[in-house]
Amino acid sequence: MTAAIVWFRRDLRLADNPALQAACAGNRPIVPVYVHAPEELGAWAPGAASDWWLHQSLAALAGELRELGLDLVLRRGPSLQALTRLIRETGADAVHWNRLYEPAIIARDREIKAELRRAGLEVHSHNAALLHEPWTVQTGTGGDYRAFTPFWKACRRREEPPAPAPAPTQLAAPAGGLPEGEPLDAMGLLPAIRWDRKLEGHWQPGSAGAEARLAAFLDDGLASYDEGRDLPAQPATSRLSPHLHFGEIGPRQVWHAVQRRLARDGAGSLTAGAEAFLAEVGWREFAYHVLFHHPGFPDEPLNPRFSRFPWREDDGRLRHAWERGETGLPMVDAGMRELWATGWMHNRVRMVTGSLLVKNLRLPWQQGERWFWDTLVDADLASNSLGWQWVAGSGADAAPYFRVFNPVRQGERFDPDGEYVARWIPELAGLPAQHRHAPWQAPASALRAAGLRLDEHYPRPVVDLKRSREEALEAFQLIKQASA
Ligand SMILES: Cc1cc2nc3c(=O)[nH]c(=O)nc-3n(C[C@H](O)[C@H](O)[C@H](O)COP(=O)(O)OP(=O)(O)OC[C@H]3O[C@@H](n4cnc5c(N)ncnc54)[C@H](O)[C@@H]3O)c2cc1C
Incomplete structure (x- = not known):
């Protein structure tokens, strides 16, 4: 069976990862790759703290894949060249990835999709990052929203987000093995002067860290979130934001974990804490909605x-x-x-x-x-x-x-x-x-x-x-x- 490439980006997890799930369907062999190409993001290439996180998160993902017998192949961009080379090396005839929504990335991905399809490959993109992708939520007249409350109401009227798929328990490597990648340290994500050491005590990047954060928040934070969330001295919020940003956990997983917890506790409907928390996750959705419809938003005032x-x-x-x-x-x-x-x-x-x-x-x-x-x-x-x-x-x-x-x-x-x-x-x-x-x-x-x-x-x-x-x-x- 020919292999499928899974192009990991900011979806650094194995559970609830539709690109991975689609690629390995039928136990098809997969080639997991991460391509480092920050220059493709133009003026908004990630900053130093993000780079630190990415380094740790890639190490965590590589560890999870290794447990299933696969190495994460690390390559340097340009992305199209890196993918084309990998296709040549592995004979893969399909590429899967999960969508991102930043204007520069949308343009890059569109080009890559067209180019690979022209070369005869099967190319599919999926949604791992959002409950509702920006173009799926529309006003009555088919426009975009500029205010959160009607946006979130419209989201809530839509179908419940699908239940997240569990992580695969086995993955197959291509018959000829996986090609060599570059070592993570060669990506230059860590600073030369190791100021980043101070971050280590505060975070556990990677999906295990994300799940532990979510579990701790459900135990200790959710019930009183609506009261505690404005008090900065209290550990009252989830601190899931970097995990969500890097896709170590997805909003569908968060959404369903909250619902399961409420059901376990016998709550008939959303509690005030859960309602307030999910609305914050909704603000994240709103941010993507606005950015998608107003690509100049990071640089120019909307008004x-x-x-x-x-x-x-x-x-x-x-x-x-x-x-x-x-x-x-x-x-x-x-x-x-x-x-x-x-x-x-x-x-x-x-x-x-x-x-x-x-x-x-x-x-x-x-x-x-x-x-x-x-x-x-x-x-x-x-x-x-x-x-x-x-x-x-x-x-x-x-x-x-x-x-x-x-x-x-x-x-x-x-x-x-x-x-x-x-x-x-x-x-x-x-x-x-x-x-x-x-x-x-x-x-x-x-x-x-x-x-x-x-x-x-x-x-x-x-x-x-x-x-x-x-x-x-x-x-x-x-x-x-x-x-x-
Ligand atoms: C000036 C400014 C800059 C910000 N920059 C960022 C940023 O770069 N990245 C970022 O993730 N958030 C940003 N936020 C939003 C918010 O401050 C953080 O998402 C939140 O503090 C993260 O902590 P938490 O995970 O404990 O949030 P919780 O209160 O536990 O909320 C759960 C999740 O909902 C999302 N969320 C919560 N509040 C917001 C919000 N106002 N807007 C969008 N999403 C939200 C986050 O993904 C968060 O992890 C910014 C807010 C302000 C005012």
């Missing part, structure tokens, strides 16, 4: 009025302070330090740090988007663009521009004991909780007792919150009037 926004002239000082978590605003700095240390930041804090950058510092949202792109282990073109345009007020279903988060009030509300701030800014841990979100307002006696000298141990705010808020609103009025 064109914002392309004339009068951003502040910055010599890099403000941006640098924000990136390093040295703005003097504890809730912001804690978030930026969490990001730097772990490659992840709590959603509430992403909104607070983003708001400070875009509104108070009045720096372009694209600068924040880029920093997140390089430092997040879950950096995802669709969700990151949606998040930043939401914060900036320029995107689909975005926060209204005049909603400027006050990081002190946000801290007092969502981190009332200052626990999150103390965790990431230990120099503030000695202050009583009520002063941790605004140390510059703490009485001298409290600062003294905590051994904290402002400017020396921790900066004063780089920006006046009240004045900068007013300036942001004035700037917004300007673009509003200009486009009236």
